[in-house]
Amino acid sequence: MAAKRIALVSIFPEMFAALTDYGISGRAVKDGLLEVRCWNPRDFTCDRHRTVDDRPYGGGPGMVMLAEPLSQALREARSWAEEAGATRSIYLSPQGRQLDQSGVEHLSQSGNLVLLAGRYEGVDERIVESLIDEEWSIGDYVLSGGELAAMVMVDAITRLIPGALGHDQSAVEDSFAQGLLDCPHYTRPEDYQGSRVPEVLLSGNHEKIRRWRLKQALGRTQQRRPDLLEKLALTPEQTQLLDEFLQESST
Numbered sequence: 422m423a424a425k426r427i428a429l430v431s432i433f434p435e436m437f438a439a440l441t442d443y444g445i446s447g448r449a450v451k452d453g454l455l456e457v458r459c460w461n462p463r464d465f466t467c468d469r470h471r472t473v474d475d476r477p478y479g480g481g482p483g484m485v486m487l488a489e490p491l492s493q494a495l496r497e498a499r500s501w502a503e504e505a506g507a508t509r510s511i512y513l514s515p516q517g518r519q520l521d522q523s524g525v526e527h528l529s530q531s532g533n534l535v536l537l538a539g540r541y542e543g544v545d546e547r548i549v550e551s552l553i554d555e556e557w558s559i560g561d562y563v564l565s566g567g568e569l570a571a572m573v574m575v576d577a578i579t580r581l582i583p584g585a586l587g588h589d590q591s592a593v594e595d596s597f598a599q600g601l602l603d604c605p606h607y608t609r610p611e612d613y614q615g616s617r618v619p620e621v622l623l624s625g626n627h628e629k630i631r632r633w634r635l636k637q638a639l640g641r642t643q644q645r646r647p648d649l650l651e652k653l654a655l656t657p658e659q660t661q662l663l664d665e666f667l668q669e670s671s672t
């Protein structure tokens with residue numbers, strides 16, 4: 422399968438080493454599953470100070486990113502991504518559509534991406550109108566720049582690229598993929614400071630272990646994120662396991 426191309430537009434390209442040099446995404450780059458390149462609007466300026474921002478029309482605090490350097494950077498980034506196929510240009514901002522796992526799945530299936538990471542108070546709106554297809558937010562909070570939001574999005578998407586997770590992990594079994602929170606996890610030793618690993622996990626009975634993990638995921642979701650549960654149509658087995666969990670936790 423051709424590598425997924427993700428182009429980044431940012432005045433802090435060095436930040437993206439966190440994606441390309443570490444972990445699952447770093448491995449995906451190394452294995453040729455993912456290609457990441459960055460374009461810096463500062464390289465598309467003509468003045469001595471390499472100015473990328475200016476004061477907002479209408480007054481007010483802060484600065485706004487200038488359209489022209491962004492336009493040139495975005496156009497180069499987009500043509501690189503489009504060389505490898507259909508491409509969608511995304512702007513990360515608090516005003517965007519909120520990202521969740523279903524949004525990640527949607528974006529992971531939509532070809533190549535150009536991600537625009539804004540700084541200051543944001544970018545000149547004419548750039549969003551002319552060159553951006555979709556605006557996305559990773560949550561209802563304000564960051565100093567879109568770079569961390571872009572990296573969150575790329576990391577989540579990369580985990581869904583076939584082959585990116587080794588054989589020992591699976592995005593499909595990810596509880597979040599089923600719309601549930603995750604179950605508890607344990608590893609050696611069996612007894613840690615007097616606290617033991619649940620016996621079922623030591624039993625080697627894989628069906629019992631599957632049911633226990635599903636029960637824990639359902640119970641945790643009910644207790645911590647009932648809003649997620651409301652979205653789900655539980656199977657008869659899931660309904661029964663959740664009832665058992667709630668009975669056990671009320672005793």
Ligand SMILES: COc1ccccc1CNc1ccc(C(N)=O)cn1
Nearest residue numbers: 513514539543558559564566567570
């Ligand atoms: C004041 O900052 C901005 C204002 C407007 C646009 C971009 C920025 C850059 N900051 C961001 C970016 C994304 C998110 C998010 N929630 O996805 C949070 N902050």
